[in-house]
Each structure stands twice: as C-alpha cells, then as structure tokens.
Amino acid sequence: xxxxxxxxxxxxxxxxxxxxxxxxxxxxxxxxxxxxxxxxxxxxxxxxxxxxxxxxxxxxxxxxxxxxxxxxxxxxxxxxxxxxxxxxxxxxxxxxxxxxxxxxxxxxxxxxxxxxxxxxxxxxxxxxxxxxxxxxxxxxxxxxxxxxxxxxxxxxxxxxxxxxxxxxxxxxxxxxxxxxxxxxxxxxxxxxxxxxxxxxxxxxxxxxxxxxxxxxxxxxxxxxxxxxxxxxxxxxxxxxxxxxxxxxxxxxxxxxxxxxxxxxxxxxxxxxxxxxxxxxxxxxxxxxxxxxxxxxxxx
Amino acid sequence: xxxxxxxxxxxxxxxxxxxxxxxxxxxxxxxxxxxxxxxxxxxxxxxxxxxxxxxxxxxxxxxxxxxxxxxxxxxxxxxxxxxxxxxxxxxxxxxxxxxxxxxxxxxxxxxxxxxxxxxxxxxxxxxxxxxxxxxxxxxxxxxxxxxxxxxxxxxxxxxxxxxxxxxxxxxxxxxxxxxxxxxxxxxxxxxxxxxxxxxxxxxxxxxxxxxxxxxxxxxxxxxxxxxxxxxxxxxxxxxxxxxxxxxxxxxxxxxxxxxxxxxxxxxxxxxxxxxxxxxxxxxxxxxxxxxxxxxxxxxxxxxxxxxxxxxxxxxxxxxxxxxx
Numbered sequence: 001x002x003x004x005x006x007x008x009x010x011x012x013x014x015x016x017x018x019x020x021x022x023x024x025x026x027x028x029x030x031x032x033x034x035x036x037x038x039x040x041x042x043x044x045x046x047x048x049x050x051x052x053x054x055x056x057x058x059x060x061x062x063x064x065x066x067x068x069x070x071x072x073x074x075x076x077x078x079x080x081x082x083x084x085x086x087x088x089x090x091x092x093x094x095x096x097x098x099x100x101x102x103x104x105x106x107x108x109x110x111x112x113x114x115x116x117x118x119x120x121x122x123x124x125x126x127x128x129x130x131x132x133x134x135x136x137x138x139x140x141x142x143x144x145x146x147x148x149x150x151x152x153x154x155x156x157x158x159x160x161x162x163x164x165x166x167x168x169x170x171x172x173x174x175x176x177x178x179x180x181x182x183x184x185x186x187x188x189x190x191x192x193x194x195x196x197x198x199x200x201x202x203x204x205x206x207x208x209x210x211x212x213x214x215x216x217x218x219x220x221x222x223x224x225x226x227x228x229x230x231x232x233x234x235x236x237x238x239x240x241x242x243x244x245x246x247x248x249x250x251x252x253x254x255x256x257x258x259x260x261x262x263x264x265x266x267x268x269x270x271x272x273x274x275x276x277x278x279x280x281x282x283x284x285x286x287x288x289x290x291x292x293x294x295x296x297x298x299x
Numbered sequence: 300x301x302x303x304x305x306x307x308x309x310x311x312x313x314x315x316x317x318x319x320x321x322x323x324x325x326x327x328x329x330x331x332x333x334x335x336x337x338x339x340x341x342x343x344x345x346x347x348x349x350x351x352x353x354x355x356x357x358x359x360x361x362x363x364x365x366x367x368x369x370x371x372x373x374x375x376x377x378x379x380x381x382x383x384x385x386x387x388x389x390x391x392x393x394x395x396x397x398x399x400x401x402x403x404x405x406x407x408x409x410x411x412x413x414x415x416x417x418x419x420x421x422x423x424x425x426x427x428x429x430x431x432x433x434x435x436x437x438x439x440x441x442x443x444x445x446x447x448x449x450x451x452x453x454x455x456x457x458x459x460x461x462x463x464x465x466x467x468x469x470x471x472x473x474x475x476x477x478x479x480x481x482x483x484x485x486x487x488x489x490x491x492x493x494x495x496x497x498x499x500x501x502x503x504x505x506x507x508x509x510x511x512x513x514x515x516x517x518x519x520x521x522x523x524x525x526x527x528x529x530x531x532x533x534x535x536x537x538x539x540x541x542x543x544x545x546x547x548x549x550x551x552x553x554x555x556x557x558x559x560x561x562x563x564x565x566x567x568x569x570x571x572x573x574x575x576x577x578x579x580x581x582x583x584x585x586x587x588x589x590x591x592x593x594x595x596x597x598x599x600x601x602x603x604x605x606x607x608x609x610x611x612x613x614x615x616x617x618x619x620x621x622x623x
Binding site (some may be wrong): 032038041067069210278279 | 348393395423424426431433434435436439440460462463464465466467468469470471472473476479484488503504505507508509510540541543544545560563595
C-alpha cells in the first residue's frame with residue numbers, strides 16, 4: 001500500500017505571504033450554455049459495488065469534462081453508524097471504476113495514535129478487509145492491484161492539516177504538490193471533527209473556529225481536480241459538528257444512523273442502518289455493512 | 300472630464316494594448332468602461348467617476364418591465380408579478396431550503412415567451428460553489444416546455460433545448476474571477492434574445508472565506524455596485540443567493556441552544572438589495588403528492604410586497620406552488 005514520504009520536513013508553509021510569488025489575476029470567465037453542459041455530461045456508469053445508488057450519485061457523480069466541477073460531500077453520523085465503512089466503500093467503488101488511485105487522509109486522534117507516517121491505521125486495516133471481501137465474492141481485479149492504488153496520509157494535528165490543505169497551490173507543502181501520479185479520482189478526509197475536537201477540551205470548542213476558516217477550506221478543496229468526501233461527527237441531539245457555517249460549505253450531506261433491534265447469535269448487538277441524503281441529492285433507505293463494505297439492504 | 304487622448308499619457312505597453320483592445324482613444328471614453336478603468340488603475344492612474352446621467356420618466360418606462368415569474372403563484376403575487384427587472388432580489392436560507400432550485404427555475408422562466416406572460420429573454424447563471432447541475436436544469440427546462448405545450452395545446456415549438464440554449468453559465472471559483480465576471484464579462488455579454496435575469500449562486504460563498512471584515516465589506520460593495528449598474532443599464536432582474544447564518548449565539552441551528560437564523564453577510568446586504576426572500580422549512584407539511592412543503596417569506600419588498608409568506612415544493616419538474 002502506497003504511503004506518502006516523511007511529512008516531518010514540511011517545507012516553508014511558514015513562509016510569509018509577502019515572500020510568496022503573487023499570482024496574476026485570472027482571465028474573465030467564459031460562459032457555456034446549459035445545453036452544451038448537458039450534452040457533455042457523461043452518463044453514470046454501472047456501479048461496480050453494491051453501495052446504494054443514491055449514495056454513489058451523491059458522492060461520486062461523473063465529472064463534466066466541460067465544467068470540471070468537483071463535489072464536496074459530507075458523511076455525518078453517530079459513532080458506529082458506518083461513516084468510515086461507507087467512505088472506504090466509496091474508495092473501492094472509485095478504484096473499480098477508473099484507473100485513478102484514491103487518497104485517504106486520516107486526521108486527528110487516529111492519525112496521532114500511529115507512531116509515524118506509514119503505520120497501518122484501523123482505516124487501512126478495514127480497507128484491506130473490504131477489498132479482500134469484495135474480491136473474494138466477485139470477478140474483480142486482484143486485491144493487490146487495488147491496495148496499491150490506495151494512498152494514505154496521516155495528519156495528526158491542526159497545524160499540519162492547515163499546512164497541507166490551506167497552503168497556496170504553488171507552496172511546496174501544499175496538497176497540490178503531494179498528490180500521487182496519476183491524480184486520484186477521490187479523496188476522503190477522516191475526519192475534520194476528529195481533528196479539531198481533539199485540539200480542544202470540551203464540546204463547545206468547535207464554535208470557536210471562525211466561519212471564514214470553513215469557507216477557505218472548502219474553496220481550497222474545490223481547487224483539487226477530484227471529488228472529496230469529508231467525514232463529520234455529531235454533537236448533542238445528532239446535530240452535525242460545526243453547524244450552519246460548515247453546512248454552507250459542502251455540496252451534499254449524507255446522514256447515517258443505526259437502530260438497535262436486538263442481539264445476534266454470538267451475543268453481540270444487531271442494528272438496522274439507515275441513510276438519508278439531507279441536501280444535495282435525493283434518496284434514503286436502509287443499508288448493511290458486510291465484509292465487502294456497505295451494501296444496499298434493499299437488494 | 301479631461302478629453303486627453305490616451306496616446307499622450309505615459310502608459311506602460313500592456314495598459315496601452317488593453318485600452319486599444321477596448322477601443323478607448325480618450326480618457327473620457329475610459330470613464331464609462333470598468334475594464335478600461337481597471338487597466339488605468341493598474342498603471343497608477345485613477346479617474347474620477349463619470350457624473351450620473353439623468354433619465355427621464357419616459358426613458359425609465361421604456362426599460363424592460365416584465366418581471367420574471369417564479370411559478371409559485373402566491374410568491375409572484377407577493378412580488379407584484381415576479382422578480383422585478385432593473386433591481387436586485389436576494390434569496391437566502393439554510394442548505395437544502397431550495398435556493399438553487401428556485402434560482403434555476405427563475406432562470407428557466409426568464410425564457411418564457413411573451414405570449415405566455417414571460418420575459419422572453421435569456422438568463423445567466425453564475426455558479427461560485429458547486430457543480431452546475433446541467434441534468435437538473437434539463438429537468439426544469441423540460442417541465443417548462445411541457446407546461447407551454449399543454450397551455451398552447453401543442454402549437455408551440457418551445458422546447459427544453461431552446462430554454463437550455465438561452466441559459467448561459469459562468470463558473471467563478473475565486474473572488475477575483477467573480478469580480479471580473481460581474482464587472483467585465485456580464486456587461487460585455489451580448490445574447491439574442493437579451494438577458495432578462497442574472498442569477499449568482501452563491502454570492503456569500505466566496506465572500507465568507509475572506510477573514511478580514513474590512514476586505515469582505517469592500518469586496519461585497521464592489522460586487523453589488525457592479526450588479527446594480529448592470530441591472531440599471533441593461534435592465535435584467537438580478538437574483539443573488541445568500542447563505543444563512545446564526546445571529547446571537549454559537550453555531551447551532553435555530554431552536555437548539557439559541558440564535559436566530561438570518562441571512563449571511565450582515566445588515567449591509569439589506570441596504571443593497573430591493574427585495575429579500577427567506578426560504579425555510581414548512582413545518583414538516585407535505586402536499587397532496589407527498590412533496591415536502593417549504594416556505595418563502597418576503598422580509599423586504601419594494602413592489603408592494605413587504606411581508607407575507609408563500610408555500611412551495613421542489614418537484615422533479617421544478618419549483619411549484621404547494622397544493623395542500
């Protein structure tokens with residue numbers, strides 16, 4: 001599995017803005033008609049996995065070659081609702097659909113728990129199980145070819161996160177300079193709330209982040225030529241972290257929840273899991289988590 | 300205004316080329332051309348603004364008068380016919396309230412033929428944040444074409460392709476490109492039929508990323524000034540989409556720990572627009588077909604519509620009035 005080189009020597013993210021080369025103003029934008037954009041819109045390919053179709057359409061829509069617009073989608077839910085499983089399943093779907101790699105950013109506590117960049121995180125272990133579970137059941141490419149295109153980066157603190165994701169594109173430490181070749185088809189950030197919540201001591205802390213930070217982050221992610229899925233946590237009463245300002249920064253939100261329906265034969269708990277696209281798409285339904293990842297419970 | 304030829308000025312070659320390209324031969328010509336002013340400003344020359352031109356009531360009456368309908372009848376009644384031409388309307392609300400859907404619907408409606416009560420023009424959609432959903436625009440255009448087909452009993456050749464070919468889309472991913480678009484690209488855009496609606500979705504997204512309040516206020520003022528000038532000079536209705544924020548407490552949704560959900564960009568925005576529409580949930584109601592009902596409230600109106608609420612739904616065919 002690919003991993004990025006040592007991030008401890010992140011260069012010159014602290015270089016003062018006055019020393020950075022100034023970018024020339026962009027040329028005025030050129031219009032397209034909606035008809036041109038519609039005719040250029042590629043059709044959605046058949047799904048290579050059993051992820052519910054609305055989720056795939058919401059988080060991994062085909063990119064229009066004329067506009068090149070990318071999508072920021074958010075997956076939100078309580079602990080254990082399946083956010084990481086869904087994001088990893090989306091990674092698998094992206095790997096099976098195109099030759100592009102995927103990039104998975106583990107942020108916050110889980111990243112910091114690893115001794116150094118390159119250690120195997122729980123997300124990487126889970127992805128290996130998903131790939132082997134999928135390859136074992138389907139006529140799929142060898143697991144090794146999929147795992148080799150799963151690129152992982154750990155960002156354990158807010159400083160390194162901001163240095164990578166908020167630096168100008170020409171900055172050597174910017175995400176633009178750290179991307180694998182060829183460019184990924186999908187990036188997952190797991191998770192924004194985990195990163196910023198671990199920087200503070202109480203539940204009220206995320207409200208200390210100025211809204212302009214979220215808009216800058218969103219604008220920076222949109223300069224990347226691929227879709228991004230961000231995982232978020234919830235606060236009390238299942239309200240997504242970061243509230244209304246962050247909600248305005250993403251194109252779509254998928255809310256996951258689970259209900260305890262009893263016990264299973266092994267003495268564990270049995271859950272029913274539901275997804276709902278709260279905005280940026282349509283769809284709601286039930287899903288399951290299996291060895292091969294998230295599957296539509298309606299199938 | 301000094302009528303000095305620009306060739307007599309000690310201008311750097313790039314500035315000279317820009318002015319030549321814009322067909323500016325004298326300083327007096329530059330005063331009414333924002334791109335020329337920008338080129339001169341970059342060369343360190345700031346011109347005083349051109350004095351305002353007085354318009355007679357007859358000239359004002361001859362400007363486009365047909366409002367752009369929203370297809371939500373109660374809302375159109377509150378707005379005295381629809382989105383007013385030669386003025387700016389703001390629509391705000393939390394994510395999922397229907398702002399983009401309403402903006403797309405109004406863009407499509409601006410192409411409605413005059414014989415069917417429409418403005419009979421073209422539309423411009425300036426996207427700052429997300430993918431322009433061409434498929435969704437196609438659905439809404441198809442809905443309008445089917446409606447015209449029913450009303451005209453099949454005698455109209457008005458099609459979804461006609462609508463979509465008259466909807467011009469700009470993508471502005473940065474504040475600089477948005478400023479360039481509203482100040483230079485839109486005034487220079489020539490379409491047939493002429494543009495009757497300019498929608499910006501969303502105005503607040505790029506501005507809220509500016510950390511300095513002063514810089515944000517200056518950028519907002521520059522954009523709104525350019526949009527105001529566009530609507531006054533060329534006559535289209537302008538619709539700006541604004542986000543919602545929480546005033547008075549934390550980052551919670553309203554009703555969960557305090558704070559009122561209000562339009563973003565502050566009270567300064569209120570003074571820059573003629574009409575303000577706030578979209579929100581409809582209290583969990585569903586219409587006769589099971590669609591979620593949403594609410595549009597006029598919080599500022601000029602055309603006799605200050606206050607009042609209208610219920611609407613977002614269907615596959617577009618935005619429609621709710622039938623409860």
